[in-house]
Amino acid sequence: MSDITSLILDDHERFRRAFAELDDLDGPEELARAWEPLADLLDLHAAAEEAVFYPELIQRGADAEDETLDAVGDHNDIRDAVAETRRHPAGSAAWHAAVRQARTANSEHMAEEEDDALADFRKHADPGLREELGRKFLAFKAEHEGGKGIDTGDVDPERYVEEQERKAGKNPADDGSLGIGGLKGAR
Numbered sequence: 001m002s003d004i005t006s007l008i009l010d011d012h013e014r015f016r017r018a019f020a021e022l023d024d025l026d027g028p029e030e031l032a033r034a035w036e037p038l039a040d041l042l043d044l045h046a047a048a049e050e051a052v053f054y055p056e057l058i059q060r061g062a063d064a065e066d067e068t069l070d071a072v073g074d075h076n077d078i079r080d081a082v083a084e085t086r087r088h089p090a091g092s093a094a095w096h097a098a099v100r101q102a103r104t105a106n107s108e109h110m111a112e113e114e115d116d117a118l119a120d121f122r123k124h125a126d127p128g129l130r131e132e133l134g135r136k137f138l139a140f141k142a143e144h145e146g147g148k149g150i151d152t153g154d155v156d157p158e159r160y161v162e163e164q165e166r167k168a169g170k171n172p173a174d175d176g177s178l179g180i181g182g183l184k185g186a187r
């Protein structure tokens with residue numbers, strides 16, 4: 001079974017546990033050893049969702065535009081906090097503050113993604129597609145293991161949505177969706 005919505009939940013559970021495990025650690029080396037793979041997975045997970053999941057949600061979800069704008073904006077907040085941790089020595093006050101920021105941004109995002117985007121997708125995508133995307137999600141993660149080749153820079157949410165809609169052959173003017181002009185300030 002490789003239903004993409006279930007694979008995403010598996011990563012989310014991994015995040016919750018890995019952040020909880022950090023609470024029990026102290027020394028800078030221990031903290032760095034635990035944090036680095038978690039930081040890499042946070043970046044990889046967001047990139048994999050943007051490469052595999054959201055382009056399909058855009059085509060099917062009932063509220064896909066708003067869900068995708070929110071998600072990409074949240075991914076940017078998580079990416080920014082992860083990048084900030086890399087500017088400070090593990091265990092320093094600034095490092096702890098950035099890890100805290102990543103954790104809070106990620107927890108809020110996971111709740112929203114699970115309740116909105118994943119729920120919407122389950123209602124509108126058939127099981128075969130969910131399995132196929134699950135396989136692609138795993139392949140993307142394997143190919144970029146440890147964050148290899150991942151762009152961790154911010155993604156402009158509106159441009160992302162516009163690009164995915166264009167790739168899907170959706171003309172915003174035709175289908176009543178907001179289009180890029182209307183999206184501005186809609187969040």
Ligand SMILES: [Fe+2]
Pocket residue numbers: 008012045049110113
């Ligand atoms: Fe996620």
Ligand SMILES: [Fe+2]
Pocket residue numbers: 046049071075109113
């Ligand atoms: Fe996400």
